[in-house]
Every structure is written in C-alpha cells, then in structure tokens.
Amino acid sequence: MLDIAIIGAGPAGLSAAITGVIRNKKVKVFGNPPSTSYIYKAERVDNYIGMLGVSGKEMMETFTSHAKDLGVEIENKKVIEIFQMGNYYTLNVENEFIEAKTVILANGLTKTAVLEGENEFLGRGVSYCATCDGPLYRGKAVVVIGDSIHAEEDANYLAEVCEQVYYIPLYKEISHLDGRIEVLKARPKRIFGEQVVKGLDLAEGSLDVSGVFIIKDNIPTTKLLSGLELDNKSIRVNRMMETNLPGVYAAGDCTGKPFQVAKAVGEGSTAVLQAVSYLNTLAKA
C-alpha cells in the first residue's frame, strides 16, 4: 500500500512528491505527461523565484527531472475514481486498483462543463476511460468526445475493439488518429437513451451509438472522489491543505486562485507535510 498517492504531475504534485520522498514515505504520482500542464505552454515565466526567464517547458522539465532524480515514481496513467475504504483509499488507475493511506489531489483546473445526459447515463453508456470500459463495447458503435490530443490514444484503442468509432475533437489539430475512425466536426448537445445510452444529439444531427466516451485530461473533481466538499468550483481546504475527508489533501490550481506556480509549489509542500504528520499518527494508533 502506498503511503501517499498524488494525483497530478504538475508543479503542486511534484513539489509534494519530492518532500514525501525525502521524508521516506512510499509515494507515487499519477498524472499526465508534463506537456499537458498549463504552464508548459508559457513562453516565459519570471515570477517563480530562483528560475528567471525560463520557458514553461523548461520549467516543467526541470521540475520533472528534479523529482525523478530524487526517486519519485511518476506513472502517466489516469486516475478514474477514488474510493474511501475506511481509513485508506483505493484508486482506480485505468482499471488497475491501487491502495493508498493518504491522497493528495493536485489535478489542476478541471473543466466542469457537463453534457446533458452525462451524469444520468454515467456507467450506463457514458464512460471517462476507454481502457476501463472499452471491452464492454466490443462490436458496437461508440463516439469519443476528445478534450485534447491525449484522447486520441483512447480512440485508437476503441477502434481495435468496436465496430464503429466516431471522434469529435474539441481542439484544433488531429495528431495520430487510427484510419478506421470517423472524425466529425460537430458540437455535442445531449446524450439520450432509456435504461442505457442510445445515441448522441449533435448541433448538426444525431448519432446512434451505445457508448459515449468523454475523454478529458482531468476527471472533474466531484466525479473523482465522492463526498469531497467544494468552495465554488475549487476544492475546499484549510491553511494546512486539509480537505473535509481524513487523509485527503489538495494543492495547486484545484484549490482555487491565484493560479500561480509558486502558490502550487508551496501548497504541495504544505499538503505533503500534513500527510506525513497524519501518517505518523496512523502509525502510532
């Protein structure tokens, strides 16, 4: 069992991870590659003290190699859901189940827009994870709504098992999509069905599909961990970065403004030290 599972490999998550490792805890970071961090696209960052005039790319690469040099393990997999199991947590990491005594949420800004029918049919035709749920749609027609280039891998996997895969990109340039996939320039409007999904209404018409895969870089926090209290759209934390759930901390953009690398790094550090002190009380109990 992990001591500390960190969700997110941006500045907050990596900052938490290095102190966790230095404090001899069993730590693992789950997150998208550095290139998906908002800061990665910044041409020049001047206001993280100690690193003057670096690009966002250089910054994220330096952060990542700093963490790796200290022995931090980073897994480029998506955490789909976290379950509270008494005094520990179980993470669904693309259908691999991993246990952790504490969790640090550092999953950045999550887009909260929800499609009509998305909540209603979640688990009954709506999925956030191709690896997890793809096999259920063998021989069927599905549509993938891709939030970023990273959704293409999910679609490519589905092309191997499904009869028909439609792909609706919510971004500009398609990168490496399987030739069997039909790309639609369309605006999704509503998921419809009865007990299960029957199709997707578009601004431009309608698709008959059994599965709607909504693939975002980040799972919306409320879906990630049920029972977590929010403040507006941010995770509610106190000054020690504690959430309302025992052993769960949050750091970085997911806790709200200001959206700054320095703030994220600082909160990551505070969160992990609080987790370490919680682990120490568990050990004594």
Place this chain on the structure above:
Amino acid sequence: MLDIAIIGAGPAGLSAAITGVIRNKKVKVFGNPPSTSYIYKAERVDNYIGMLGVSGKEMMETFTSHAKDLGVEIENKKVIEIFQMGNYYTLNVENEFIEAKTVILANGLTKTAVLEGENEFLGRGVSYCATCDGPLYRGKAVVVIGDSIHAEEDANYLAEVCEQVYYIPLYKEISHLDGRIEVLKARPKRIFGEQVVKGLDLAEGSLDVSGVFIIKDNIPTTKLLSGLELDNKSIRVNRMMETNLPGVYAAGDCTGKPFQVAKAVGEGSTAVLQAVSYLNTLAKA
C-alpha cells in the same frame, strides 16, 4: 508613496517583490542581508522544486539576484514600527519615514522572549534601534543586548555618541566591535528604573545605565504593527494571506508552520497578488 512595502528579504518577501514589480507596482523591500535568513545556513536544500542540491547560501543568492535583475529595490534597513494612517501606512525605517499603500509582512520568525521590564520601559530607556534613539543618550552609559553579529554596528555607532557602551552578545563570536566597547559575558535578567531606566540586572550582578538597546534581527511582530491579530505566535491570515488590517498581508514563516521555502515563496506570491487587487480597488474608489 510606495504601492507595496515588503518587510523582509527572505524567500517570502522576495517572491512577493518579483510579482509586484512584474505587475508594475512601486515596490520596496526592507530587510536584513540574505545571510541572516535561516535558510542561508542550510548545507543542502533538496525540496524546493527546480533547484536540486543547492546550499542555502546559493539559494538565497539566486533569489536575491533574481529579484534585483527584475528591478526590485532592496534596502538593508530595519523597519522599527509601522503606523496605520487611515488608508495607508507609515513605516519608521531607522527614523526615516516612508509611506506605503499596502504592507506585506514577511519578517520570518521573530524571537518573542521579552525581558522583565522591556515592555514597561519601552520608549523610556528601552530601545530597539540605535540609529533612531542613540542621540538621546549622548554622554550617557548604555548597554546593548545583541542578538546576532548585526547588532555590532548599532553598538559601534553608540560608542561614538555615548560615554560608556556595554555589549552583551547573545551569540558566540564577536566580529568587528569598536575598541571602546566593554563586552560582558553575562545573562540579562531584568531592566529596572522608576520613570525611566536606571539599570540592568544580570545573573552576574548589575549595570547602571540610562539606556538598554535590545537589537534583534527582527522586531517582534506585535511591536512592529499594533492591532495586528495573532494566532498563537503567528500572524493570523486567511487563504488569501490577508491579515485583520486592510491592505496588510503576511507571508512565510511569520504566518506559521510549515517552515519551508516552498510555502514561503507560494505565500509571498499569493499575498502580493492580493495586494495588487486591493490597490486596483483603491484606484477605482
């Protein structure tokens, strides 16, 4: 008038300063030289992400030159007291009076131990600032209680104006003390007097002096700015680093645990952005 006066030139103060300057505000940092920061003495720091395996000295020098490269002005003078003046603040900077619309307290950990009689005789023989009050003791006998090597300059100045200067170092090695000063290896016990100071009781005897100069690297926060609310010994702040006083923010070790560079840097960034947004509302009013 300054937009933002920052008290303290450690990680929190410098982090605040760089973002303040980038946001085009008139900023000035008042603080001790980098070598007085706690972190300066650290042999190796690994847990500020982006700077792996640096010494505390290297870190503080990098931080300081980052700030200076962006045009941050750092004045190595001590802020003795801050007065609230309606909607701005006046700082007593070693008897030079400087006005600022907002104040960020980033003055680190202050030693709160108070000598018997210190509060009672403050301003009536007890002083925290040789430059400010030295001239009042021309031709008289005074004692300087020096918290660190930096107190020696205060003592040397007093040696020029006073009849007799005793010096009680609370640290090990005397560095550059004027030959006219009498060094006492003694433990101060109690300041005594009637209307004004008459002397200082030591564990080893007693001194007849008119002035007791208590020279610390940091002025205790409660004496620095009256009306400021504390939480235990730390400055009370909310998640936006606001104190109970309008336009006054705090960041870094002075706001409490964890005492980490990352936390200080993050809080400095949050504090200054909050100050910037407050300045913008002032400008609109």
